[in-house]
Amino acid sequence: MWSGSAISAQWYLPEGAGPKALGFWFPADGGGTIGNDLIAIPRAARSPVLAHHFLNYLLDVKHGYDNFANYVGYQPPLTKLDPSKLIADGVVPANLKTAIVRESDFDKGYFPTELSPTGQTEWQNAWAEFKAGVR
Amino acid sequence: MSDRDRRVGGKQSGNAFWAGLALPGVAWLYLFFLLPFYVILCVAFGTVDPIFQTPAPEWNPLQWNTSAFEFVFEGLFSSGAAFQTVFLRTLVYVVVATALSLLIAYPVAYYVARYGGRWKTLLLLGLIAPFFISYLMRMLAWINLLQDDGWVNDVLIWVGILDAPRNWLDGRASSVILGLVYGYIPFMILALYAFLDRIDRSLLEAARDLGASPFQAFRLVTLPLSMPAILAGVVIIALPMFGDYYTPDLLSQSPSTSMVGNQINLYIRGGQQIPVGAALVVVLMMFLAVLMGYYIVSTARAQRRLGA
Amino acid sequence: MTIVEAPVTGTRRRTLGRARDWWANPWGKPRFLVLFTVLYLIWSIVPILIAIRFSFNEGRSRSTAQGWSLRWYLDDPDLSVRHDPDLRSALFQSLRLAAIAVLVTVPLGVALAIGLTRWRGRGAGTSRAVSLATLVTPEIVMGTALLLVFIHLLTFIQLGTMAQAIGHITFSLVFVLIIVRGRLLAIGPHYEEAARDLGASALQAVRLALLPMLVPAIVASGIVVFAISMDDFVITQFLSSGTNTDTVPVRIYSQGRTAPTPALNALAALTLAITIVIAALAFLLWKAVRAARGQTGSAVQEFAALDADTIR
Numbered sequence: 071m072w073s074g075s076a077i078s079a080q081w082y083l084p085e086g087a088g089p090k091a092l093g094f095w096f097p098a099d100g101g102g103t104i105g106n107d108l109i110a111i112p113r114a115a116r117s118p119v120l121a122h123h124f125l126n127y128l129l130d131v132k133h134g135y136d137n138f139a140n141y142v143g144y145q146p147p148l149t150k151l152d153p154s155k156l157i158a159d160g161v162v163p164a165n166l167k168t169a170i171v172r173e174s175d176f177d178k179g180y181f182p183t184e185l186s187p188t189g190q191t192e193w194q195n196a197w198a199e200f201k202a203g204v205r
Numbered sequence: 206m207s208d209r210d211r212r213v214g215g216k217q218s219g220n221a222f223w224a225g226l227a228l229p230g231v232a233w234l235y236l237f238f239l240l241p242f243y244v245i246l247c248v249a250f251g252t253v254d255p256i257f258q259t260p261a262p263e264w265n266p267l268q269w270n271t272s273a274f275e276f277v278f279e280g281l282f283s284s285g286a287a288f289q290t291v292f293l294r295t296l297v298y299v300v301v302a303t304a305l306s307l308l309i310a311y312p313v314a315y316y317v318a319r320y321g322g323r324w325k326t327l328l329l330l331g332l333i334a335p336f337f338i339s340y341l342m343r344m345l346a347w348i349n350l351l352q353d354d355g356w357v358n359d360v361l362i363w364v365g366i367l368d369a370p371r372n373w374l375d376g377r378a379s380s381v382i383l384g385l386v387y388g389y390i391p392f393m394i395l396a397l398y399a400f401l402d403r404i405d406r407s408l409l410e411a412a413r414d415l416g417a418s419p420f421q422a423f424r425l426v427t428l429p430l431s432m433p434a435i436l437a438g439v440v441i442i443a444l445p446m447f448g449d450y451y452t453p454d455l456l457s458q459s460p461s462t463s464m465v466g467n468q469i470n471l472y473i474r475g476g477q478q479i480p481v482g483a484a485l486v487v488v489l490m491m492f493l494a495v496l497m498g499y500y501i502v503s504t505a506r507a508q509r510r511l512g513a
Numbered sequence: 514m515t516i517v518e519a520p521v522t523g524t525r526r527r528t529l530g531r532a533r534d535w536w537a538n539p540w541g542k543p544r545f546l547v548l549f550t551v552l553y554l555i556w557s558i559v560p561i562l563i564a565i566r567f568s569f570n571e572g573r574s575r576s577t578a579q580g581w582s583l584r585w586y587l588d589d590p591d592l593s594v595r596h597d598p599d600l601r602s603a604l605f606q607s608l609r610l611a612a613i614a615v616l617v618t619v620p621l622g623v624a625l626a627i628g629l630t631r632w633r634g635r636g637a638g639t640s641r642a643v644s645l646a647t648l649v650t651p652e653i654v655m656g657t658a659l660l661l662v663f664i665h666l667l668t669f670i671q672l673g674t675m676a677q678a679i680g681h682i683t684f685s686l687v688f689v690l691i692i693v694r695g696r697l698l699a700i701g702p703h704y705e706e707a708a709r710d711l712g713a714s715a716l717q718a719v720r721l722a723l724l725p726m727l728v729p730a731i732v733a734s735g736i737v738v739f740a741i742s743m744d745d746f747v748i749t750q751f752l753s754s755g756t757n758t759d760t761v762p763v764r765i766y767s768q769g770r771t772a773p774t775p776a777l778n779a780l781a782a783l784t785l786a787i788t789i790v791i792a793a794l795a796f797l798l799w800k801a802v803r804a805a806r807g808q809t810g811s812a813v814q815e816f817a818a819l820d821a822d823t824i825r
Contacts, residue, residue, distance in 0.1 A: 187253070187255060187477070190258065190476065190477050191478060194471075194472075194475070194476040194477065194478055197471070197475075198287060198468060198471050198472065200460060201463055201468070201471060202287035202288070202291045202460060202463055202467075202468060203291070203294070203459070203460040203461040203462065204286070204287050220632065220633055220634055222715045222716070223627070223628045223632040223633075224628060224632050224634070224637075225628070226624045226625075226627055226628030226719075227624065227625050227627075227628025227629045227632055227640065228628070229621055229624060229625070230621050230622065230625025230628070230629075230644070230686060230690075231625065231628075231629075231640045231643070231644070233621060233683065233686070234643055234644060234647070234683070234686065235643070237659065237662070237679055237682075237683045238643070238646070238647055238655075238658075238683055239643060240662060240666070241655075241658030241659055241661065241662035242658055244658065244661045244662045244665055244666055245657060245658050245661055247665075248661050248665065260665070262661075262665050262666075309553060312546055312549045312550070313549065313550045313553045315546065316543065316546035316547065316549070316550045317550065320543055320546065320547075328550070328554075331557075334557075334558065335557060336737075336740055336744075337785065337788050337789060337792065338561055338785055339743065339744040339746075339761065339762050339781065339784060339785070340744060340746065340762070341744075341746055341761075341762040341765040341766055341769070341781075342561070342564070342762075342765065342781040342784070342785065343560070343561065344765075344769065345765055345769050345777065345778065346560035346561050346564035347560060348769055348770065349560075349563065349564055349567060349575045349576055349778070350560055350563065350576075352575070352576050354574075354576045354577065356563065356576065374770070387557075387560075390557075391557070440649065441649075444649050444650075444651055445651050445652065447651055448651025448652055448653035448654060448747075449651075449653075450653065451746060451747070454766070455766065455769050458770065466651075466653050469653055470653070473657050473660065473751075474751070479661075482657065483657065486653070486654055486658075489654065490654055493649075493651070497646070497649045497650070500649050501642055501645055501646060501649070504645060505638075505641065505642065505645070
């Protein structure tokens with residue numbers, strides 16, 4: 071489960087249930103799975119300038135924070151959002167402190183990447199063998 | 206070919222005219238049918254680009270790389286391996302389905318050809334009707350019937366053969382074979398009919414006049430005369446059946462009934478090892494080449510007999 | 514020919530003799546074959562009729578009769594064929610490809626048939642063999658071949674409608690070839706020869722003497738190409754570029770096991786209806802042209818005469 075799902079889960083709780091019911095565990099030494107989404111502007115985009123303006127808008131602290139706190143729950147890469155501020159503002163309940171991502175996590179965390187060509191070949195062959203119904 | 210045909214078709218200038226008429230069609234087929242086969246060979250004997258993971262076809266036959274074929278042959282000839290299991294299973298399904306189709310199609314075609322009479326046009330219409338109905342729609346009809354709450358289960362329970370609804374759509378070879386038979390049998394019936402229509406009835410009368418019983422007449426006269434028909438019918442449905450993958454996918458989504466087509470589909474459209482898929486296609490074609498060659502030769506011979 | 518029996522005693526042996534006579538009579542009606550054929554026709558057509566019946570179901574079931582309505586065709590605001598964009602686009606893509614296939618394949622195929630039949634010389638035999646080869650090639654082989662050629666060699670043709678159309682044309686060409694060639698061989702060269710004797714050039718002889726006689730074969734091959742194109746699955750799926758180039762068979766394949774409603778049945782039934790209507794229209798149009806030209810005789814008979822020559 072990604073951390074953003076844990077944080078946004080508090081908006082889907084039943085009536086009367088508080089965020090105390092939620093929890094998020096991440097390895098203490100930082101050696102867990104970590105990843106990030108991307109926004110990219112295609113080379114053939116029809117409105118590249120508007121797209122850049124949109125990127126600027128999202129990276130603005132005020133709007134990025136608003137987007138995170140009120141809409142998506144997935145943390146934007148803004149250094150101004152440190153854990154104590156997020157908890158103090160009530161955006162993230164205290165028992166979900168481990169769901170807050172820090173820049174340093176990217177040094178120790180395991181980033182999922184594509185399989186190597188050999189890996190992909192092995193994977194596909196194993197899948198083909200399974201789909202062939204070999205007992 | 207008569208002299209008159211030659212006069213119309215064979216003169217020096219005339220011949221170029223006919224060749225010219227045929228040229229667009231022939232060029233189309235060379236470009237979009239023959240050439241792609243060469244591309245398949247080049248991809249099968251090619252490599253995979255290490256960075257982009259796309260197939261890199263090898264256009265020069267002198268530099269063809271056999272690693273994809275080695276992989277396929279290894280999977281074909283080591284006992285218990287994936288390709289061997291799938292090929293053998295496909296062979297079994299096709300043989301059983303073709304045999305069943307023949308058992309059903311022959312009496313029907315025989316009846317319509319010999320005894321059709323007044324009803325012949327209507328009967329032919331009934332036999333041709335499945336061509337207008339999409340193959341997938343006919344399979345969809347059977348999915349509806351074979352569902353847990355479908356009519357097949359309802360009828361079987363009502364009659365008393367079953368106590369509870371049985372799952373027909375998950376991993377049953379019988380459902381796949383039923384689908385294959387149901388789907389391909391119209392082709393066989395028409396092929397059989399076309400040939401049986403031509404059998405000279407007087408030969409049969411002569412056999413009966415000479416004292417043969419109905420069964421002897423059938424066994425010694427009709428059956429030998431029907432052999433071209435039977436062979437044509439078998440070839441016409443067995444060849445496409447070998448490449449079928451959608452029937453198992455629709456009527457049984459289990460790997461235990463998958464056919465060669467499923468493996469080809471997986472390798473061609475499901476990953477990076479397209480050369481392996483291309484090699485599988487080439488091997489399948491070599492296997493079918495014997496049947497295909499027979500069909501083409503006999504059709505050409507028959508058309509030559511017809512006066513082409 | 515009846516078998517003369519020695520006089521036997523007892524009614525039982527007389528009945529047995531009569532039964533044996535009945536069984537042995539080759540001119541009698543073949544009751545078993547009749548029954549078998551009728552059973553086959555029922556088995557062949559009834560599942561389709563059942564599927565069509567459920568497309569008119571009021572409820573969502575595809576296996577329990579729940580009343581009659583046009584809900585899955587028109588009314589349902591999200592899932593009916595009229596309102597579901599996936600189903601609608603599949604129908605239009607099928608029609609689009611079938612139209613292109615007929616418009617290109619029929620002229621190409623007729624020219625090919627006439628040319629191949631009359632052409633003598635080197636290359637003629639090979640061309641004839643190549644033309645027939647598409648009939649016996651499994652579709653998955655042709656689909657793979659076309660997919661690979663469009664990706665690696667003829668890259669200016671992108672996957673999608675254009676590639677699918679080319680695939681359909683390639684696949685259907687042989688059917689036009691067989692039908693027209695069969696008719697051509699049955700007609701013979703006499704009419705063109707007479708026209709040449711009267712001073713016509715080769716082209717005029719073909720256009721004025723031969724083509725009008727080929728019209729029933731051309732119409733029949735057009736209908737066949739339309740039906741085949743609407744039915745095609747493997748080549749269309751291999752050469753598609755996404756859901757917007759899916760046709761009805763591809764949609765049935767992807768939703769067949771998981772379709773929540775009879776809307777899929779409705780789509781299939783609609784496709785079937787359209788194919789039949791187009792075939793009927795083509796036949797009636799040809800009949801009208803015949804009448805206008807003053808030809809007499811049964812149109813159906815002329816059509817039926819095609820079957821004897823073509824399937825071989």
